[in-house]
Amino acid sequence: MVVAMATRKKLTAAARRAQLIEVGRAAFAKGGYEATSVERIAKRAKVSKPIVYEHFGGKEGLYAVIVDREVEHVVAIISRAIATGSPRERVEQAALAFLTYVKDRPEGFAVLTHDAPVGASRGNFSSLLSDVAERVGKVVAVAFKEAGFDPKAAPIYAHALIGMVTFVGQWWTEEQKPPVDKVASHIAGLAWMGLRHLPPNPAPIKKVPST
Numbered sequence: 001m002v003v004a005m006a007t008r009k010k011l012t013a014a015a016r017r018a019q020l021i022e023v024g025r026a027a028f029a030k031g032g033y034e035a036t037s038v039e040r041i042a043k044r045a046k047v048s049k050p051i052v053y054e055h056f057g058g059k060e061g062l063y064a065v066i067v068d069r070e071v072e073h074v075v076a077i078i079s080r081a082i083a084t085g086s087p088r089e090r091v092e093q094a095a096l097a098f099l100t101y102v103k104d105r106p107e108g109f110a111v112l113t114h115d116a117p118v119g120a121s122r123g124n125f126s127s128l129l130s131d132v133a134e135r136v137g138k139v140v141a142v143a144f145k146e147a148g149f150d151p152k153a154a155p156i157y158a159h160a161l162i163g164m165v166t167f168v169g170q171w172w173t174e175e176q177k178p179p180v181d182k183v184a185s186h187i188a189g190l191a192w193m194g195l196r197h198l199p200p201n202p203a204p205i206k207k208v209p210s211t
Helices: 002-007 013-031 038-045 049-056 059-081 087-104 106-113 125-147 151-175 180-195
Strands: none
Touching (some): 013 059, 013 106, 038 059, 049 059, 059 087, 059 106, 087 125, 106 151, 151 180
């Protein structure tokens, strides 16, 4: 009895919080926000419900922490990916970084693509993509400025790239092939066809006269 109690050491507050985040991520990834209850999270973590409330104030608080961590991780890896290299290399590196995230952290990606709390100002898929693209756009703006392009146009390209890679990532989670590095090369090839001759100030396409 004494030995059994000794082996069940109480987790520190930081360790318990980390455990709940991991358990919550898995639960939200599997069932989405609405279908996941505090009771289910507590049961999986083998704690009482008050423990979850104590650390996060409830389900929405835990969900918000998980989402923020995933978004920050995505922003960090993509920012690093486009920090060096030729323009085409940066495009491919960004695509590969995101798709590697999809492969290596499927639960985190599932949380981002699942439903969000009803009425939440952030947390739904489109707002998360905008959040990622906005911050990645700041990095793109610096590269644009160095290359002599208008940095104000950077958000357009950041949103386009993130949106394209994200939806390809959703497709890849179902197919699981080809390898992510090959998929990234295809995305980079598609994007580069338009970016390699990018004019400093693109003009609207002229409308074809009606007959």
